[in-house]
Amino acid sequence: MARRDEYYNKAKQQGYRSRSAYKLQQLDETADLFTDRSTVIDLGAAPGGWLQVAAERAPEGRVVGVDRQRIEAIDGVETRRGDLTDEDVRADLKADIGEADVVLSDMAPNMSGEYDLDHARSVHLARQALDVAREVLTPGGDLAVKVFDGRDLDGLEADIEEAFEYVRTVRPDASRDESSELYLVGKGRMTAPIEVGDELTVEITATGEEGDGIAKIEEYTVFVADAEEGDRVQVRIADVKPRFGFAERVD
Template sequence: MSGRDEYYNKAKQQGYRSRSAYKLQQLDDTADLIASGDTVIDLGAAPGGWLQVAAERTDDGRVVGVDRQRIESIDGVETVRGDLTEDDTQAELAERVGEADLVLSDMAPNMTGEYDLDHARSVHLARQALDVARTVLAPGGDLVVKVFDGRDLDDLEADIEDEFEYVRTVRPEASRDESSELYLVGKGRMTAPVETGDELSVEITDTGDEGDGIAKVEEYTLFVSGAEEGETVRVRIEDVKPRFGFAERID
């Protein structure tokens, strides 16, 4: 029995709308994507296999699917019907959801059989998903996008890495053997107003549990070693996390 038959038949038996449901299960098991209570957005969600898995794994969370096609009702899942290339669809999604913990995209172009063209179109769709993530993804949130391997992959990966703590490449076992598809997983969205190596002056307004000084830069928390409350010090940014960073005083 081929891999295609195995997952197709398994999906039918277990009530999933598509064999791709197992890809999301495997991605989640590998990259630790979905937690109880999460808000998850699935882009290009029809017919709904990923929505089913997300709804199962978020427990009391929130799952929203977006697609130009109609998605048959799934318990515990909201849907937005629209084209992600249109501003109105993105605005409706942002207004309805607010902030999300995870943005998923299993979108793929209509295949032409021309490898370079199909690859380029898949990268375009992945960049659309990245744009949505920039709008709705909370600090520390994750992004998953499907893309076909090819010459533009490195640039796409670098652009995602600029906005996340790190990026990893995952190829689920449920992907067809002959397919060039893979998934880029951006972990820990960075929304910090500072970057590693930046130098700036900050006011220490509090003291952390470990004795480090605490400063705020546009509501972003910096832990400054060797600084005390009430001081204004010159610092260099040493490490940046989604919700806080670490700095060394240099004055």
């Protein structure tokens, strides 16, 4: 039996609206996207196969699907009808949901049969998803986006990497053998106002559990070795994580 038929038939038997549901299952198993309480936004979500999987894997969270097409109701899922290129649609999404833990996009262009054009259009859609992720993801949140392989892939991956702790490339087994599709997974949304190597002067306002001094830079927490509450010290940033960083004294 061809793999295409295997996943198509499984989707029918198990009640999923599309065979792509198995791609998201495999992405989660590879990249650890969901927790029970995740807030998830699925872009271009019709007909809803990914929404079904997200609702299963974040049963105590919030799952929201957005598409220009109408999405038939799914238990435990909210849907929005709108075009992501419309700034008002994106602003309303942000205002309603606040911060999300995961942004998903399985969007694909209408196929023209001209590979370079289809690839470029897929990159454009992926960049739309990245723009949404930059606006709504909580620090440490994840992005998973589909794109067709091609010459613009490296540039897209570099742009995602700038916004996240790291990027993974995943090709789910459920993708068709002949398909050039792959998924870029940005792990750990970075919103830190500092970068590794920065040197600055900070005030130590508290002491952490391990004895390090704690400084705040625009509400971002930095742990400073060999510093005590009340110190004002010059530091060099040694490591940056989504929610906190580490620094060494240089004074």
